[in-house]
Amino acid sequence: MDAPGGERSMSERLAEVLRGREGERHAVVLQDFPDPDAISAGFAYRMIASEFGVEADLLYGGRISHQENLALINLLEIHLTQWQGEPIPKDYYQGAVFVDNQGTTSHLTEALEKVGVPALVVVDHHAEQGRLTPLFADLRQVGASASIFASYLEEGLVVLKDTYPEHRRLATALMHGIISDTGSMIDARPLDFRAAAFLQPHIIPDQLNEILHQKRSHKVMEVIRIALANRVIRESYCLAGVGYLRSDDRDAIPQAADFLLTEDMIHTAIVYGIVTYPDGAETIHGSLRTSKSTLAPDSFLKETLGRNEEGHYYGGGKTAAGGFEIPLGFLSGQDSPELANLKWEAFDSKIQGKFFDKIGVEE
Numbered sequence: 001m002d003a004p005g006g007e008r009s010m011s012e013r014l015a016e017v018l019r020g021r022e023g024e025r026h027a028v029v030l031q032d033f034p035d036p037d038a039i040s041a042g043f044a045y046r047m048i049a050s051e052f053g054v055e056a057d058l059l060y061g062g063r064i065s066h067q068e069n070l071a072l073i074n075l076l077e078i079h080l081t082q083w084q085g086e087p088i089p090k091d092y093y094q095g096a097v098f099v100d101n102q103g104t105t106s107h108l109t110e111a112l113e114k115v116g117v118p119a120l121v122v123v124d125h126h127a128e129q130g131r132l133t134p135l136f137a138d139l140r141q142v143g144a145s146a147s148i149f150a151s152y153l154e155e156g157l158v159v160l161k162d163t164y165p166e167h168r169r170l171a172t173a174l175m176h177g178i179i180s181d182t183g184s185m186i187d188a189r190p191l192d193f194r195a196a197a198f199l200q201p202h203i204i205p206d207q208l209n210e211i212l213h214q215k216r217s218h219k220v221m222e223v224i225r226i227a228l229a230n231r232v233i234r235e236s237y238c239l240a241g242v243g244y245l246r247s248d249d250r251d252a253i254p255q256a257a258d259f260l261l262t263e264d265m266i267h268t269a270i271v272y273g274i275v276t277y278p279d280g281a282e283t284i285h286g287s288l289r290t291s292k293s294t295l296a297p298d299s300f301l302k303e304t305l306g307r308n309e310e311g312h313y314y315g316g317g318k319t320a321a322g323g324f325e326i327p328l329g330f331l332s333g334q335d336s337p338e339l340a341n342l343k344w345e346a347f348d349s350k351i352q353g354k355f356f357d358k359i360g361v362e363e
């Protein structure tokens with residue numbers, strides 16, 4: 001398939017990478033806390049790969065706790081594999097594929113590199129992170145990774161047939177990914193609208209409706225309550241630290257940020273907390289949501305928080321949303337309540353200070 005000007009289209013270049021790989025198994029890396037866009041993009045890659053005789057496992061290294069995401073994988077029967085840090089068997093995977101991320105938001109990236117699994121494919125809509133050198137990269141500034149995958153389908157990599165239940169489930173998942181990553185199409189770009197128009201005749205409307213109308217869990221309500229109580233507002237920015245959270249409840253952070261953004265006069269909400277993992281490790285997780293068109297979450301977070309010793313940025317983002325993760329390293333682990341409080345207060349003030357300095361410079 002030739003794009004105008006005789007250049008090969010992205011879907012043709014992806015097909016070239018997959019051709020001749022029959023019998024291979026690929027590790028599809030989702031971010032540790034996968035969202036609907038990532039899950040549907042991974043689902044699409046698996047369907048495309050199977051056309052070339054390639055198997056694909058969708059792997060994630062964290063948790064899925066957001067009710068909407070649980071409904072998505074259950075109703076649409078999308079099988080994901082949770083990776084819990086065990087060593088990856090050598091030669092089990094012949095290639096690694098990164099969808100909706102570029103290897104910077106998953107613990108799997110290093111684990112796969114360790115056993116020599118080459119990065120084959122990166123498809124993402126976040127700003128370029130420069131972490132990987134894959135055979136095929138398709139990075140586009142669009143609303144959703146799902147839209148990029150829908151364009152591959154439209155260009156014929158998989159011909160959607162309504163008689164195949166799996167194809168209808170894929171179309172529904174991709175539509176959900178697009179809706180969820182574009183704020184119900186408000187941040188959608190032309191490619192996202194085109195993808196939605198292409199997918200629409202194939203979706204299962206009742207299932208999409210059911211996935212989109214999940215209620216908030218008790219824990220999320222509780223985290224929202226803490227975020228409301230702790231929020232500090234300056235220059236239409238709203239900042240809220242929510243203290244300690246179990247990794248199972250980490251998805252409450254972006255939901256609290258979404259909620260804080262609904263307040264009158266607020267254009268940007270940032271919510272963060274210390275997430276504790278079953279192995280005792282602790283990491284600060286934060287989410288940023290903004291409706292301010294001149295604020296680019298990616299550069300805003302990179303400039304505010306900087307990089308770690310290895311040169312990797314603590315945070316990044318896309319249009320209207322971003323996130324950050326700061327591992328506590330030596331300071332991780334269960335402490336006495338007094339020490340835990342001190343630790344939280346120290347990080348809370350440090351993060352507030354960084355953002356307020358940055359906001360002071362901006363305004």
Ligand SMILES: [Mn+2]
Nearest residue numbers: 037100145181
């Ligand atoms: Mn996305």
